[in-house]
Amino acid sequence: MSTKTLKKEKVQKDIIKKWDKKEVLNDYRLANLSRQISIMGRKEVLTGKAKFGIFGDGKEVAQIALAKQYREGDWRSGYYRDQTFMMAAGLFTAEEFFAQLYGETDVKLNPGNGGRSFNNHFSTRSLNDNGSWKDLMKQKNSSADISPTAGQMARWVGLAYASKLFRNINELKGFKTLSDNGNEVAFGTIGDASTSEGQFWEAINAVGVLQVPAVVAVWDDGYGISVPKKYQTTKGSISEALKGFERTKDKPGIVILKGKGWDYPGLIKLFEEGVEIARKEHVPVLFHIEEITQPQGHSTSGSHERYKSPERLKFEEEFDGIRKMREWILSEKIATESELDNVENQATEEAKEAKKLAWKKFKDPVREERDKLIEIIDNRSCMCKREGYDKVGTITGELKKIIDPIRKDNFSSAKKILRHVCTDCNIRGKLQKDLSQWLDRNYDDNQERYNTKLYNESEKSALNVAEVKPVFKADSTEVAGREILRDNWDYLFGKYPKLVTFGEDAGYIGGVNQSYEGLQKKYGELRVTDTGIREQTILGQGLGLALRGLRPVAEIQYFDYLLYALQTLSDDLATTHYRTAGGQVAPVIISTRGHRLEGIWHSGSPLSMVINSIRGVYVCVPRNMTQAAGFYNTLLEGEDPALVIEPLNGYRLREKKPENIGEYKIPLGVPEILNEGTDVTLVTYGSCVRIAQDAVEQLKEFDISVELIDVQTLLPFDRKHIIAESIKKTNKVVFFDEDVPGGATAFMMQKVLEDQKAYYYLDAEPRTVTAKEHRPAYTSDGDYFSNPNAEDVFEAIYAMMNEVNPKKYPELY
Ligand SMILES: Cc1ncc(C[n+]2csc(CCOP(=O)(O)OP(=O)(O)O)c2C)c(N)n1
Ligand SMILES: [Mg+2]
Numbered sequence: 001m002s003t004k005t006l007k008k009e010k011v012q013k014d015i016i017k018k019w020d021k022k023e024v025l026n027d028y029r030l031a032n033l034s035r036q037i038s039i040m041g042r043k044e045v046l047t048g049k050a051k052f053g054i055f056g057d058g059k060e061v062a063q064i065a066l067a068k069q070y071r072e073g074d075w076r077s078g079y080y081r082d083q084t085f086m087m088a089a090g091l092f093t094a095e096e097f098f099a100q101l102y103g104e105t106d107v108k109l110n111p112g113n114g115g116r117s118f119n120n121h122f123s124t125r126s127l128n129d130n131g132s133w134k135d136l137m138k139q140k141n142s143s144a145d146i147s148p149t150a151g152q153m154a155r156w157v158g159l160a161y162a163s164k165l166f167r168n169i170n171e172l173k174g175f176k177t178l179s180d181n182g183n184e185v186a187f188g189t190i191g192d193a194s195t196s197e198g199q200f201w202e203a204i205n206a207v208g209v210l211q212v213p214a215v216v217a218v219w220d221d222g223y224g225i226s227v228p229k230k231y232q233t234t235k236g237s238i239s240e241a242l243k244g245f246e247r248t249k250d251k252p253g254i255v256i257l258k259g260k261g262w263d264y265p266g267l268i269k270l271f272e273e274g275v276e277i278a279r280k281e282h283v284p285v286l287f288h289i290e291e292i293t294q295p296q297g298h299s300t301s302g303s304h305e306r307y308k309s310p311e312r313l314k315f316e317e318e319f320d321g322i323r324k325m326r327e328w329i330l331s332e333k334i335a336t337e338s339e340l341d342n343v344e345n346q347a348t349e350e351a352k353e354a355k356k357l358a359w360k361k362f363k364d365p366v367r368e369e370r371d372k373l374i375e376i377i378d379n380r381s382c383m384c385k386r387e388g389y390d391k392v393g394t395i396t397g398e399l400k401k402i403i404d405p406i407r408k409d410n411f412s413s414a415k416k417i418l419r420h421v422c423t424d425c426n427i428r429g430k431l432q433k434d435l436s437q438w439l440d441r442n443y444d445d446n447q448e449r450y451n452t453k454l455y456n457e458s459e460k461s462a463l464n465v466a467e468v469k470p471v472f473k474a475d476s477t478e479v480a481g482r483e484i485l486r487d488n489w490d491y492l493f494g495k496y497p498k499l500v501t502f503g504e505d506a507g508y509i510g511g512v513n514q515s516y517e518g519l520q521k522k523y524g525e526l527r528v529t530d531t532g533i534r535e536q537t538i539l540g541q542g543l544g545l546a547l548r549g550l551r552p553v554a555e556i557q558y559f560d561y562l563l564y565a566l567q568t569l570s571d572d573l574a575t576t577h578y579r580t581a582g583g584q585v586a587p588v589i590i591s592t593r594g595h596r597l598e599g600i601w602h603s604g605s606p607l608s609m610v611i612n613s614i615r616g617v618y619v620c621v622p623r624n625m626t627q628a629a630g631f632y633n634t635l636l637e638g639e640d641p642a643l644v645i646e647p648l649n650g651y652r653l654r655e656k657k658p659e660n661i662g663e664y665k666i667p668l669g670v671p672e673i674l675n676e677g678t679d680v681t682l683v684t685y686g687s688c689v690r691i692a693q694d695a696v697e698q699l700k701e702f703d704i705s706v707e708l709i710d711v712q713t714l715l716p717f718d719r720k721h722i723i724a725e726s727i728k729k730t731n732k733v734v735f736f737d738e739d740v741p742g743g744a745t746a747f748m749m750q751k752v753l754e755d756q757k758a759y760y761y762l763d764a765e766p767r768t769v770t771a772k773e774h775r776p777a778y779t780s781d782g783d784y785f786s787n788p789n790a791e792d793v794f795e796a797i798y799a800m801m802n803e804v805n806p807k808k809y810p811e812l813y
Helices: 003-016 021-046 060-067 083-088 094-102 152-168 198-210 264-281 310-318 321-331 337-377 391-401 407-420 428-450 481-495 519-523 535-547 559-579 607-611 625-637 688-700 722-730 744-755 779-786 790-804
Strands: 075-077 186-191 214-219 255-260 285-290 478-480 499-503 528-530 551-555 589-594 618-620 642-647 654-656 672-675 680-684 706-710 713-715 733-736 767-769
Touching: 021 060, 021 083, 021 094, 021 321, 021 337, 060 083, 060 214, 060 264, 060 321, 075 152, 075 535, 083 094, 094 337, 152 186, 152 198, 152 214, 152 535, 152 559, 198 535, 214 264, 255 264, 264 285, 264 321, 321 337, 337 391, 337 407, 337 428, 391 407, 407 428, 478 481, 481 499, 481 519, 481 625, 481 654, 499 535, 519 528, 535 551, 535 559, 535 589, 559 589, 559 607, 559 642, 589 625, 607 618, 607 713, 607 744, 618 625, 625 642, 625 654, 672 688, 680 688, 680 722, 680 790, 688 706, 688 733, 688 790, 706 722, 713 744, 722 733, 722 744, 733 744, 733 790, 744 767, 767 790
Parallel strands: 075 186, 186 214, 214 285, 255 285, 499 528, 499 551, 551 589, 589 642, 618 642, 680 706, 680 733, 733 767
Antiparallel strands: 478 654, 618 713, 672 706
16 A cells, blocks of 8 residues: 555544544543653653663654554564553553663563663563463563664564464464464564664565564654754655665555654554554555654753754644644543643652652662661771771761662672771671671672573573483494584474574575575475575574574574674674563574685684673584584573584584484583593684694694593583593693684683683693684685694694603704
């Protein structure tokens, strides 16, 4: 349907619509309540009760209209302006608004983010406390917001794509708590300026190609902080710029509709009709909502008078959605002036009450802890006056004076007092005991508040999946590595109906390395699928599917190109479980391949880039395809996101095929000792294992015995401290990989020396063998001189032996 026809129909429907007074007044109340909490929220920040605030003022009416179309089973992927949408959907209260603003960590009071994000970062809880899934069809669902502009778009693609899979894959028909035949719509929201991001364009193209029920509202208030549209968008209009994407009579595309942000009745119609199209026809719809205002400016960090002209400010006042709604109610004679005044007053009272309650609930537990602490320390000053004055008494006095203490005040006072009681003071023993108990308890509580749920901590944690060893017979056949993967995937697709894979070349030809050979034919185009070249939304597709309860394998063709998806991987996927305080989990498996080809973009192993930016996602670095398949088998039994980097040079190498393909499982975080030795421990992973094995053989010729350890997974890392045990025996260690110096080898070294305390057993300086700092050059020689090789490993180990026994191992050069 074109924009024009829709407009005509809209006008006709406007005329016949009879307004339900109760509904209209309720909407008006909510718009006012939302406005009031925004106004009060700003004051809470400016008076120092909250740290930062970003609000939804100006967008109330439009969001109330949109929320009318949001149903049980649907999903949202939005941003920080959506407070009214969330309230209208019944997913967010005024009290929760203040709780978020203050940083409430109790998920019962702040279920959206448990105090782990800024305010107005929303989400619903998909999981019960024990990690089991709720019935997602009985609730409206919101994925968890992130702050990077347009970062929500990749995930939005996947949330909508899930509906397509649920509608069209027979094996998925039985999952009634996840979908009703794919009738669910994914609601996206985004600011006008954020449409300048590449994320937006990639997502828009993806939903246009995929033809999925994705709607997105662009809230166009003309600015991104202070920068106006003319600097943001071609032709200053996102709907104009998107014209080429628009659906036409004979070509599928995106339905593009326009509305005015202050036009309550018009928007209700517009959204009703637009969302209906998306839901029924399974097509994407973009709403460009113009003339939206932002009465308080961008956030508490500044004021908009600095950059908006007097004319614009005047316009914003006149076209304020709430004011316009009031005018409309009066002109339609739906309610009287005094009725509306009443509603407004009620809303203000409600907002005040919510603020009061949220503050009390936020502060009381901290005050209680302060009081308990004061009970312990009060009148128990150390009078030895080592410091020349009563330091303990002073700290206690200062703590008592703080009107609204935060936990840090309590904690640091307790620690300082412990420090300042002199060793021979007669109050020390008891005070120390009481204070230590208080500190321990508070430490545990705060750990729980702030430092948990990075990974799945329920019984579904991938770490709980028990090992099942691959079984080999004496006459097990040797096959090319890719065939092990292929047969393993074949088994898994048969076993797990919710398993799907997608990526560049993954479908028809079964992957560039043919690890999915023949599987599209067998399992259908929607389970083994080709996608465009768009790494970020491939990952977003996976993320959205996983949030909706499916088991996606997002194929990133080569590890070097993971950088394109890194923003979504790091900001979104890796933080999902943490930022929802365990309310959502997205067990996406990212399958890619890397290491040891040649040239800057085909040889890279930038592992430190990954392990340092995606904590929250497990990282498996198998040395061959048997191990890789074993990790997939493990990961599908658990519910955690993970990255698996297959060794690129291993697809054609022959490996013994396990008899229990698809069923054996390799545990995460358990290194394997591949060669027992007594002189030096050599720690490595991935393709470097093969090189290390070569070096080990060369060293044998010199009577040097190397214990070779394959760490297998970098995250988690050696949970059983197998490497430290080895060092106890060898007293020497080399960490070897093809990342940059100070990269993943430094990570491994820190883990082993510091966490595992292996420094204690070292007789020689620990070494790392790595690639050069630059990216590796092309050709075999380029590789030889850029990347570490067996000779480098040999020499590093030989030099250590020379250091401890120069007689037996004289210098080589
Ligand atoms: C990737 C990224 N760059 C910059 C920012 C800082 N920032 C936060 S909001 C914003 C403006 C967004 O404007 P718009 O999309 O129009 O949304 P509005 O706030 O106007 O509703 C900017 C630049 C950010 N959060 N993320
Ligand atoms: Mg804007």
